[in-house]
Amino acid sequence: MDDGPRRVSWDVTDGVAHVRLDRPEKLNALDSAMFEALVATGSELVDHEDVGAVVLSGEGRAFCAGLDFGEFAAMRDRPGSRVDAPRSRLGAARTRGQQAAHVWSLVPAPVVAAVHGVAFGGGLQIALGADIRIVAPDARLSVMEIRWGIVPDMTGTQVLPELVGRDVAKELALTGREVTGEEAVALGLATRQAADPLAAALALAHEIAGHSRRATRHVKRLMDLAGRVGLAEGLQAEQDAIGELIGSPEQVAVVERRLAGR
Structure with a gap:
């Protein structure tokens, strides 16, 4: 391109x-x-x-x-x-x-x-x-x-x-x-x-x-919030992200792959 x-x-x-x-x-x-x-x-x-x-x-x-x-x-x-x-x-x-x-x-x-x-x-x-x-x-x-x-x-x-x-x-x-x-x-x-x-x-x-796309994007976004928003807002954003990720099809697939590779 x-x-x-x-x-x-x-x-x-x-x-x-x-x-x-x-x-x-x-x-x-x-x-x-x-x-x-x-x-x-x-x-x-x-x-x-x-x-x-x-x-x-x-x-x-x-x-x-x-x-x-x-x-x-x-x-x-x-x-x-x-x-x-x-x-x-x-x-x-x-x-x-x-x-x-x-x-x-x-x-x-x-x-x-x-x-x-x-x-x-x-x-x-x-x-x-x-x-x-x-x-x-x-x-x-x-x-x-x-x-x-x-x-x-x-x-x-x-x-x-x-x-x-x-x-x-x-x-x-x-x-x-x-x-x-x-x-x-x-x-x-x-x-x-x-x-x-x-x-x-x-x-x-x-x-x-190679990692979860949704997780890496949340990591970038959350790190960029640090020091730029109040602590309460930053911590809430962290919890919102983890709530969205846990149990999602992508996260479940990651866990299954890791367990299968043990």
Whole structure:
């Protein structure tokens, strides 16, 4: 399955959707077509019941180098041009840039980002939209916007402090310094490192997809509620989920398979 002028390509194998940023000659830099393709692909995956997990990766030498230089030129020539015209909201996100990162949190299936090469600026923010990030030890990541006189505007200011802490998030965003994959794991910016992050991400995604689809989707949803809703609401959501799962045909089948395999 493909979207648009080959900015994003994707396919589904054994319940795992592999979504690839597909502009390798530009290190998968973000232009308007890339934003549109990411939002369209993520939005389509929201409704794919056959998908148990998603892998998000970049073709070629990098995950994503961030905003295309042509977009920066447009900012210079037309002040304010980076701000999208008002659109219908995708969850809490209204602009295309925010939606390109936020849509992955709206996909019910868990999303694993495989990061190699560079993940700069908006590229890093897209990776932050995933549930899990596996990085190459020598990958280079940066909240780079400050170097261009702007701020992270693709959900980064809201997501980053939750992952690394408010002080570290400020330090990264105020300096634009690059961190390696190894340091990203130490900071909490990435989940773990692997020599081949794509192979590791695909293996993890297939493992996740092998579990109960309804259960894994509830796990993602419940974990995303933590700290964002009151404790009473979170605990009630937990009980609602377990009440829906216990005794369901899918859960009964899982129990029977496990008992048969003892």
